Amino acid sequence: MKVILVDDEPTMHLILRKMLVKLPGVQVAGAFTDTESAASFLSENTDIGLAFVDISMPGGSGLEFAAKMEALASPLQIVFVTSHKEFALKAYELSVVDYLVKPVSQERLQRTVNRALASQRGIHSSSLAAANIP
Structure with missing residues (x-):
């Protein structure tokens, strides 16, 4: 699963990247210091x-970004880290x-990513099943 990081503290980008790289199936595709840049990136990716x-x-809260x-009915799943x-x-x-x-522990991050992966698989399975309905 491709993920992005949106945090105005570059230190958090480093910390989360370091933790996420240890998780199988997770690839950090981008890191942004504001929600506007993240939204722009998501529109193209x-x-x-x-x-x-x-x-x-500053310049836009994470809550506004999630809303x-x-x-937009985006399939993007969001985890707040605050x-x-x-x-x-x-x-x-x-x-x-x-x-x-x-601060986030590696264990807690792993549980969160597992939950997101399970949710993504469920959504994917549901859309496949709906496509096969006669």
Whole structure:
């Protein structure tokens, strides 16, 4: 699964990349410091399955980004990675896969990626089954 990172802290890009590279089947396709660049990249790269998004960023919050992706009916799955525990309820209203509070452990990241992969397989299986209905 191809993933992107959206966080205004370049240090988080390094940390998450280092952790994600250890997970089989995961490829980091891009890292962005703002939601606008990420959205632009996604419009041209429709094969991205998962985005790790910070909530609090200058120039556009992760919550706004998730709402925009949902409004576009994007198949992109979103995981929030943030220091802000207080936005969890609002985040889940946007149908996100998970909500990780920094610092993130390798174990917790692995569970999140497994959940996203299982969800992606389920969606893929459902669309194949729907296509084969007479």
